[in-house]
Amino acid sequence: DAGVTQSPTHLIKTRGQQVTLRCSPKSGHDTVSWYQQALGQGPQFIFQYYEEEERQRGNFPDRFSGHQFPNYSSELNVNALLLGDSALYLCASTPGQGDYGYTFGSGTRLTVV
Amino acid sequence: TQLLEQSPQFLSIQEGENLTVYCNSSSVFSSLQWYRQEPGEGPVLLVTVVTGGEVKKLKRLTFQFGDARKDSSLHITAAQPGDTGLYLCAGARSSASKIIFGSGTRLSIRP
Numbered sequence: 147d148a149g150v151t152q153s154p155t156h157l158i159k160t161r162g163q164q165v166t167l168r169c170s171p172k173s174g175h176d177t178v179s180w181y182q183q184a185l186g187q188g189p190q191f192i193f194q195y196y197e198e199e200e201r202q203r204g205n206f207p208d209r210f211s212g213h214q215f216p217n218y219s220s221e222l223n224v225n226a227l228l229l230g231d232s233a234l235y236l237c238a239s240t241p242g243q244g245d246y247g248y249t250f251g252s253g254t255r256l257t258v259v
Numbered sequence: 260t261q262l263l264e265q266s267p268q269f270l271s272i273q274e275g276e277n278l279t280v281y282c283n284s285s286s287v288f289s290s291l292q293w294y295r296q297e298p299g300e301g302p303v304l305l306v307t308v309v310t311g312g313e314v315k316k317l318k319r320l321t322f323q324f325g326d327a328r329k330d331s332s333l334h335i336t337a338a339q340p341g342d343t344g345l346y347l348c349a350g351a352r353s354s355a356s357k358i359i360f361g362s363g364t365r366l367s368i369r370p
Binding site for chain 2: 150179181186187188189190191194202204236238243244246247248249250251252253
């Protein structure tokens with residue numbers, strides 16, 4: 147049983163560019179949450195998707211947007227990249243919107259130069 | 260302002276020693292979770308506690324949720340090098356709310 151799958155694993159982008167990160171949730175999970183983890187820090191909540199809608203959002207600018215597809219997979223888009231957007235982006239899935247334990251993917255390491 | 264404060268931030272001890280990591284907040288949480296993260300990987304769930312005063316054991320790891328559901332601790336007995344990693348506490352303010360993370364405790368066990 148595959149867990150949460152994220153792609154790509156690593157990415158290097160230039161400041162000002164746009165990036166799309168992808169996530170496939172664990173089988174049986176329908177809720178996807180995205181987190182940003184800077185080096186040496188705990189993950190920071192970006193937003194959560196359930197039933198193809200953004201249900202909750204953290205303190206991130208509108209440059210960060212997302213989408214959830216009918217098969218529950220999700221994308222995170224970041225526009226106008228800044229150097230400070232360099233981080234590990236983690237996707238987590240749960241079976242519903244409750245405070246269940248999250249299953250995380252291995253993340254996408256984004257470097258903005 | 261970090262809603263969940265973890266202490267210590269870093270801990271390096273000898274194999275076989277015991278240790279305790281703390282997770283504190285001024286807010287009440289409906290549940291609290293502990294995760295362990297290794298370099299290049301996502302966090303892996305260790306335990307979820309939901310009842311004030313609850314104690315859960317996972318082999319040599321003991322987790323406790325404070326009576327007021329504002330804090331938690333993780334105690335490791337006879338630490339082993341395989342326990343090395345970043346330990347993260349995370350909490351939900353209600354059953355339908357997002358889970359927020361503490362800043363983590365980086366644990367290193369010397370052989």
